[in-house]
Amino acid sequence: MNVSGFQPFSAFFPLGIVLVVFGFVAVTRYLRYLERRAYYDALARGASRPPDALRAEDPPLDPAGSPACGRWPGFWRRNGRGGLQGGVTTAAVGLALLLGLATLGFGPWLIGGLIPLFVGLVQILFALLERR
Secondary structure, eight states, X not given: OOSSSOOGGGGHHHHHHHHHHHHHHHHHHHHHHHHHHHHHHHHHTTOOOOTXXXXXXXXXBOTXXXXXXXXXXXXXXXXXXXXXXXXXXXXXXXHHHHHHHHTTOSSGGGHHHHHHHHHHXXXXXXXXXXXX
16 A cells, blocks of 8 residues: 555556557547458459448559559548638637636646637638638
């Protein structure tokens, strides 16, 4: 029993949570990469392409069978409003984080909400200016 009140493993608990979240994201992205690679390999071997096999954000294929120019043309903008929708979502998340962190009082931790809030507002501004 530790009399001083310091628990040595309590410092590692937040680090463990962050590692689990990043690990989950990394594994899901890696699995998606493997799936796409297998799909493109099958296309290169001459498999037929079903009409609904790829979603709108998937790249067109060049004659060599690889994604054209490494771009994902529909990823950022679907129906022409992707910038505005992304900006509103980012600003809303930033506002929610700001309000949640404000319950702890005012301090440097509010930057965790202010940064996404202003990034979202800038995205909204650029999307509105781009329409003109």
